[in-house]
Amino acid sequence: xxxxxxxxxxxxxxxxxxxxxxxxxxxxxxxxxxxxxxxxxxxxxxxxxxxxxxxxxxxxxxxxxxxxxxxxxxxxxxxxxxxxxxxxxxxxxxxxxxxxxxxxxxxxxxxxxxxxxxxxxxxxxxxxxxxxxxxxxxxxxxxxxxxxxxxxxxxxxxxxxxxxxxxxxxxxxxxxxxxxxxxxxxxxxxxxxxxxxxxxxxxxxxxxxxxxxxxxxxxxxxxxx
Amino acid sequence: xxxxxxxxxxxxxxxxxxxxxxxxxxxxxxxxxxxxxxxxxxxxxxxxxxxxxxxxxxxxxxxxxxxxxxxxxxxxxxxxxxxxxxxxxxxxxxxxxxxxxxxxxxxxxxxxxxxxxxxxxxxxxxxxxxxxxxxxxxxxxxxxxxxxxxxxxxxxxxxxxxxxxxxxxxxxxxxxxxxxxxxxxxxxxxxxxxxxxxxxxxxxxxxxxxxxxxxxxxxxxxxxx
DNA sequence: GCGGGGTTGGCAGCTTGTTGCCGTTCCCGG
DNA sequence: CCGGGAACGGCAACAAGCTGCCAACCCCGC
Numbered sequence: 001x002x003x004x005x006x007x008x009x010x011x012x013x014x015x016x017x018x019x020x021x022x023x024x025x026x027x028x029x030x031x032x033x034x035x036x037x038x039x040x041x042x043x044x045x046x047x048x049x050x051x052x053x054x055x056x057x058x059x060x061x062x063x064x065x066x067x068x069x070x071x072x073x074x075x076x077x078x079x080x081x082x083x084x085x086x087x088x089x090x091x092x093x094x095x096x097x098x099x100x101x102x103x104x105x106x107x108x109x110x111x112x113x114x115x116x117x118x119x120x121x122x123x124x125x126x127x128x129x130x131x132x133x134x135x136x137x138x139x140x141x142x143x144x145x146x147x148x149x150x151x152x153x154x155x156x157x158x159x160x161x162x163x164x165x166x167x168x169x170x171x172x173x174x175x176x177x178x179x180x181x182x183x184x185x186x187x188x189x190x191x192x193x194x195x196x197x198x199x200x201x202x203x204x205x206x207x208x209x210x211x212x213x214x215x216x217x218x219x220x221x222x223x224x225x
Numbered sequence: 226x227x228x229x230x231x232x233x234x235x236x237x238x239x240x241x242x243x244x245x246x247x248x249x250x251x252x253x254x255x256x257x258x259x260x261x262x263x264x265x266x267x268x269x270x271x272x273x274x275x276x277x278x279x280x281x282x283x284x285x286x287x288x289x290x291x292x293x294x295x296x297x298x299x300x301x302x303x304x305x306x307x308x309x310x311x312x313x314x315x316x317x318x319x320x321x322x323x324x325x326x327x328x329x330x331x332x333x334x335x336x337x338x339x340x341x342x343x344x345x346x347x348x349x350x351x352x353x354x355x356x357x358x359x360x361x362x363x364x365x366x367x368x369x370x371x372x373x374x375x376x377x378x379x380x381x382x383x384x385x386x387x388x389x390x391x392x393x394x395x396x397x398x399x400x401x402x403x404x405x406x407x408x409x410x411x412x413x414x415x416x417x418x419x420x421x422x423x424x425x426x427x428x429x430x431x432x433x434x435x436x437x438x439x440x441x442x443x444x445x446x447x448x449x450x
Numbered sequence: 451g452c453g454g455g456g457t458t459g460g461c462a463g464c465t466t467g468t469t470g471c472c473g474t475t476c477c478c479g480g
Numbered sequence: 481c482c483g484g485g486a487a488c489g490g491c492a493a494c495a496a497g498c499t500g501c502c503a504a505c506c507c508c509g510c
Contacts, residue, residue: 177442179435192459210404216441217402417489
C-alpha cells in the first residue's frame with residue numbers, strides 16, 4: 001500500500017504522508033493557491049512553522065488579493081530574543097497574523113478551511129503527516145483552531161508583556177536546568193527568594209507548564225535550554 | 226580567516242570546524258587509522274555518538290589488529306528500550322566497550338590519545354567542533370574521560386539494573402511531562418503514592434537530575450518524552 | 451512635596467515533593 | 481513449613497516550591 005513511496009492511503013479523504021519532502025511534493029500547489037491559511041506550530045523550526053517561507057513571500061506580495069495567513073506559536077518562544085525577532089520578521093515580511101499561546105499546541109495546518117494537515121508524533125522515524133479533506137474532520141479541527149486563536153494573544157502584545165522577563169530568562173533557565181535550588185539561584189542572581197520565584201512562575205506561565213518537570217520538557221523543546 | 230569554508234583556525238593546535246560534514250571531511254582518515262578511540266556522547270543520534278558506523282564496522286572487522294573503542298553514554302538512554310537495544314547492537318557489532326553514566330556528558334572524541342574533538346554548543350546555527358592536538362589539552366581531556374569512564378557502569382550491568390524501571394518509564398515520564406501531580410499519577414497507574422515516588426526517584430537517578438526541571442530537560446534531550 | 455503605581459523582598463501558610471521507617475505480603479529456596 | 485529477601489504502601493518528618501500579604505522603596509507626574 002505505497003510503503004515504498006512514502007505515502008500511505010488510509011481512506012478516500014485521509015492520507016498519511018511520510019516525511020516532509022513528500023508532504024511538500026504533494027501539497028505545494030495547495031499552498032501556492034491558498035487564500036486562507038491557518039497554522040498551529042509547536043516551535044520555530046518545524047516544517048509546519050516554517051514550510052517554505054519563499055512561497056509566503058510570494059503570498060505576501062499577493063496580499064492585496066485577499067490572502068489571509070494566521071499562525072499560532074507557543075508563547076514560550078518569546079522568552080528567546082532570537083525567536084522573538086524571527087516571529088516578528090515572519091509577521092512583517094510575510095504578512096502573517098501571529099498570535100501566541102501558553103497552551104500545548106498540536107501541529108496543524110488548515111488550507112482554505114477545507115483541507116487539514118496534522119503532524120504526527122515526532123519521536124519515531126520519518127514523521128508522518130495526515131492530510132485530511134473529510135469535511136466533518138476539517139470542521140472539527142478548524143473549530144479547535146478558532147477557539148485556540150481566540151484565546152491566544154497577539155504577538156506584539158505578548159512580546160511587550162514578556163520583554164522584561166526575557167532579559168532574565170536565560171539566566172534563570174540555565175540555573176533551573178542545572179538543578180540549582182531556588183534559594184541558591186536567587187542568591188547567585190542577586191535577587192530575593194520571593195522575586196526569583198516570581199520570575200520562575202512567570203517563566204512557567206509562558207511555557208504553559210504546571211510542574212517543573214513539564215516546564216523543563218517545554219523549555220528544552222523550544223530550544224530555550 | 227576561512228569564514229567561507231566552514232573552518233576557523235584558532236591556533237596551531239586548536240581548530241574550529243563548523244558543521245558535521247566538514248568535520249567528517251577533515252577527520253575521516255583519522256578514524257580509519259585510529260587504534261584507540263574514546264567517545265563521550267550526549268545521546269544516541271548525535272554525530273559524536275554515531276559518526277559513520279560503517280567505519281567502525283570496518284574497525285570491528287579489524288579488531289584483531291588491536292583497536293580499542295570505548296563509548297560513554299548517558300544512563301538515561303537505557304530508560305528507552307529502542308535506545309537500549311541500539312546501544313547493545315553497537316557494542317556487539319562494532320565491538321565497542323560501552324558504559325553509561327548519569328552524569329552530564331560533554332560530547333568528546335579522543336583519537337589515539339593525541340587528538341581531541343570537542344563538540345560545541347548545539348543551540349546556535351551549524352555546530353562548531355574544536356579539533357585539538359595540543360598535548361596538554363589532550364591529556365587534560367583524556368584524564369577527565371578516564372575519570373568518567375572509571376565511575377561509569379558497564380552497559381550490560383546497568384541495563385539489567387534498570388530493566389524493570391524501563392517497563393514503567395514511558396508511563397511515568399508521560400504523566401510527568403503533562404504536569405500531573407504525584408498523587409493523581411499514582412492513582413492512574415494503580416500504584417501507591419510511595420511506590421510511584423520511588424519510581425520517579427529512580428528515573429531521576431538514571432537521568433542524573435537533582436530537580437524535576439532538570440529531569441524534564443534531560444528526558445526531552447534524550448528523546449524519552 | 452504629595453500621591454499613585456509598580457516592584458522588591460521578608461514572612462508565613464499551604465501544597466507538593468523527598469525519603470526513611472516499618473508492618474505486611476509475596477516469592478523462593480532449604 | 482520456615483526463614484530470608486525484596487517490594488509495596490501508609491505514615492510521618494522534613495525540604496522545596498507556590499503564593500498571598502504587606503511594608504518599604506523607587507519613580508514619575510502634578
